[in-house]
Amino acid sequence: MIKIPERIERIMEELRGLYKLRVFEDKDPYRVLIRTILSQRTRDENTDQATLKLFNKYPDMEDVALAPQDKLEKLVKSAGFYRVKSKRIKEVSHILMDDYNGVVPDTMEELLKLPGVGRKTANCVLVYAFEKPAIPVDTHVHRISNRLGLVNSKEPDKTELELEKIIPKTYWIELNDLMVQFGQDICRPIGPKHEECPLAEICDYYQDILNQK
Template identity: 45%
Template sequence: MTRLTPQTVATETPKERRLRVRKIVRILDRTYPDSKLALNFTTPLELLIALILAAQCTDERVNQVTATLFPKYRRAEEWARIPRATLEAEIRSTGFYRNKAKAIQECCAALVERFQGAVPDRLEDLVSLPGVGRKTANIVLGNAFGRPAIGVDTHVGRLAQRLGLTKETNPDKIEGDLNPIVPDPLKVRFCHLLQAHGRAVCLARKPDCAACPLNRLCPFPVQSSKIRSARRK
């Protein structure tokens, strides 16, 4: 197989791109057979809380914090009535703790008021909650409810761009480009695999293209080498 270039990606048909996505998933599935969402949760509410805490924070730190919090607060009503200062202190290590505490409590209050304390399983309902955008809503739908959904986090967005699957930078527009080319049964798995690959090989600052199993399915090595050559001139 010849190496993919930005030029060949530009002339790819939708059918060819869908086939390439399937190949990408097969290869990454062999490479990361145990990949899954990095956040720990057992209920849709726990995942929603964890995602709010994960903003500009590592998943590892969030898991450390929620390991203590989740056994203490199990229902939306309980989260909504925690004294704000107490919640802020308990989540302080995740950063931006005042904004996160406010978002958690406003979201949980809305769940109690509008959905009897249950996390809804429809996108339009989820994004109507305070502090919940499409990325968070799609991650909840895909991972807590088993729906075909693509949540564009930093890893999924970065790798989708490098793989030539989108030219967009806005996560919602990236989702719009990915949805037609990723089959519904593979959508959630596709995200898990890109997240795993983004952490292990396709790093933000220094991707290891030489060791990448997707090397020939990705135009980025060619593109980045041209950029490096231009900088040296």
Template identity: 40%
Template sequence: MTKEMPAKKAADGNETTARRTAAKKAPAKKVPAKRAPAKKAGAARETADGGVAAKAGGTGGKPESRTALVRRARRINRELAEVYPYAHPELDFENPFQLVVATVLSAQTTDLRVNQTTPALFAKYPTPEDLAAADPEEVEEILRPTGFFRAKTKSVMGLSKALVEEFGGEVPGRLEDLVKLPGVGRKTAFVVLGNAFGRPGITVDTHFQRLVRRWKWTEATEPDKIEAAVGALFPKSDWTMLSHHVIFHGRRICHARKPACGACPIAPICPAYGEGETDPEKAKKLLKYEKGGFPGQRLNPPRSYLDAGGRPAPPLGAG
């Protein structure tokens, strides 16, 4: 036994030395570094002009370049132009004076209610001179269905008086003059400029604000910043019809509480798809106006709207 033990120790020593040598030669195992939590899809960074510099959805939060944002925004507008080739201002009017008054009256009510009310108003007071000299109580009674009728009476009579005294009874065609009229802000001014004078403007109403934020065109919340951010994405010549396309879509399909996602023609390119009803049959029941087979908001809509299958709204008091 005394002769075998040294041999065994030598063998054990050789084995240990071999293991150590192998361990030195073997590459060290890399410990995987912890990954930073993935950004939530849809996360966006607001730029200085109120634009958005991140992809809206479906790309795992990959930043969206300015060029990509512009292309996406313009594609949505092109798609909407095909869906609503008959888009138009949904207030009945025959001249700039009627349009500016109707737009002021549309605050806190529907265009339909205004259109049902203004025929009686303009029949009795067809010019700024007539309305400026009217009995306020008589005007209030006519405007009662529009809500806030006392304040609206004061505004439309005040702007009529201003038109007579400062502009010779004519509605001015400049933004800086329009916004000086009682009750007239930038939104109303752009409605008048775009639709009565053919001068481009963006109408930032509640529908427009909701949709451009859903589409991640901007994260701005103030109308003037939204106007600037969206205006920078499109040529100026597109602004008026862009407003009509977006507002039409907001009223008919992309509603505030229950968007009809399953019946939306731009669903494949919409970053907010899924916020509303996605089942096609259920979504169809949410469609409004001509998309749902119902009357529109104008008593006297454009011929193009009627040719597209739209139906005029009923007059005030009709069953």
């Protein structure tokens, strides 16, 4: 059983070897924010399609703020949860115009005040728009961190706190994206591909499975 710091280094190096860090071609904070809200509980392809259609028709914050609700719903439909999401992006746009002078805030405290923005979304904006170190914890990061024995946590918020204590800051910006790719590809929620996994030998979850046989 290797120590945590070595374990982290091993994990991050393997993930770096397996995947490339994907960055939004459009780092505009407003667009990152809206795209991230649309991405909640939603796969990339569907998010991308919805985001594209939305900004094609309503390119700016003001356009979205003034757009009719039913038009927005139609445009973002493919992202799922489309009624609540369309309402939130419209409301967020309004609030940013009215209370923030059209500027997306770059602090956790202010971001959390916006409707539809929780810790995961706020951290995504901090990382992907402002390039500030933060660790967005979604279900992939939550699951993988627990399986690999980095944390022992039932809730994503607790996972985030624990990760922030043990992960060197140099890894923060890439951790979420690399783990998401790993989680879709190999360390899947159901039916993880242990045979293909380069981390199986240091994985608590896999070792438990071996021991049960």
